[in-house]
Amino acid sequence: MSATPESSIALPPAIPRELELPPPFPELSRPRATPLSRVPLRSVPGPLLPAEGTLFPWLERRFAPGEATLWVGPNSSVDRLLGALYAGSASVGGRVSLLEGANRFDPYRIAEGGRPLSVDPGALLDRIRIARAFTAYQLVALVDGWAREARRHRPTLLIGHELPLLFESDEVPEEERVPLLRHVAAALRTVAEEANVPLLLTLAGGPSRFPGLTEVGPRLYDVVRFRPRAGRLSLLAYREATECLLLARSPGQHGLEEFGPVTAAEVMAWDAPPRRTGKRSRSG
Numbered sequence: 001m002s003a004t005p006e007s008s009i010a011l012p013p014a015i016p017r018e019l020e021l022p023p024p025f026p027e028l029s030r031p032r033a034t035p036l037s038r039v040p041l042r043s044v045p046g047p048l049l050p051a052e053g054t055l056f057p058w059l060e061r062r063f064a065p066g067e068a069t070l071w072v073g074p075n076s077s078v079d080r081l082l083g084a085l086y087a088g089s090a091s092v093g094g095r096v097s098l099l100e101g102a103n104r105f106d107p108y109r110i111a112e113g114g115r116p117l118s119v120d121p122g123a124l125l126d127r128i129r130i131a132r133a134f135t136a137y138q139l140v141a142l143v144d145g146w147a148r149e150a151r152r153h154r155p156t157l158l159i160g161h162e163l164p165l166l167f168e169s170d171e172v173p174e175e176e177r178v179p180l181l182r183h184v185a186a187a188l189r190t191v192a193e194e195a196n197v198p199l200l201l202t203l204a205g206g207p208s209r210f211p212g213l214t215e216v217g218p219r220l221y222d223v224v225r226f227r228p229r230a231g232r233l234s235l236l237a238y239r240e241a242t243e244c245l246l247l248a249r250s251p252g253q254h255g256l257e258e259f260g261p262v263t264a265a266e267v268m269a270w271d272a273p274p275r276r277t278g279k280r281s282r283s284g
Helices: 055-060 075-091 107-112 121-126 136-144 146-153 163-168 174-195
Strands: 068-072 096-100 128-132 157-161 199-202 220-229 232-237 242-247 263-266 275-280
Touching: 055 075, 055 242, 075 096, 075 107, 075 121, 075 157, 075 199, 075 220, 075 232, 096 136, 096 146, 107 121, 121 128, 128 146, 136 146, 136 163, 136 174, 146 174, 157 174, 163 174, 174 199
Parallel strands: 068 199, 068 220, 096 128, 096 157, 157 199
Antiparallel strands: 220 232, 232 242, 263 275
């Protein structure tokens, strides 16, 4: 996806008032959090995303340092827009710290997505530090170490991709599921506030799948709901009650369409080297 005029991205007027924010998002109407008393980690000055076009400026207004933004919607739509976010971030010199909970990070497709913005595929991937968990307990350990990772490598954007998914496994006892997720939610707040950069959380089923997120988790700055329609994708942002409409491209142009499935690389911990795997990355 590109932020150039040929991407056919339209931004209609504010959506009707019937899209008032429903519970459980009370944090959105509260004042910003008081800055930490200690000096927070500062990322490299500059924009989070490119200023050209309509999509990237619209997305950037959905983020705030030290707070969380939720993307809620079908995995296929969310994952494709994530690819555009990676490319846009890299094109302005940003660095992404990604915690992957669904084993759907596809390095080949992500690298290819940078070409419309003239981002070298290798350089794009070099700007994404990924930690991948395969069990709920591994994910808890990675979240606990995320603040330390952010202090060392100073990302400009934190992304937690489908973190509750692993806790829905039969391997996690029912009595442990909610306490573990509440622990993860509290740890995410610490990470966002200490790093003082935006945190993006993707949740296919919404925050109801993430116990503790709205009680002890990071402060919620905005919620964007993805609504795919025939030939278009509607993004509804609750904070300002606005909509961004992504229209289908002309035949032959690459936009929201999938690239072919490929074999992904795995990363078990922040500093672990990538290794090849026989598993295929799951399509959204």
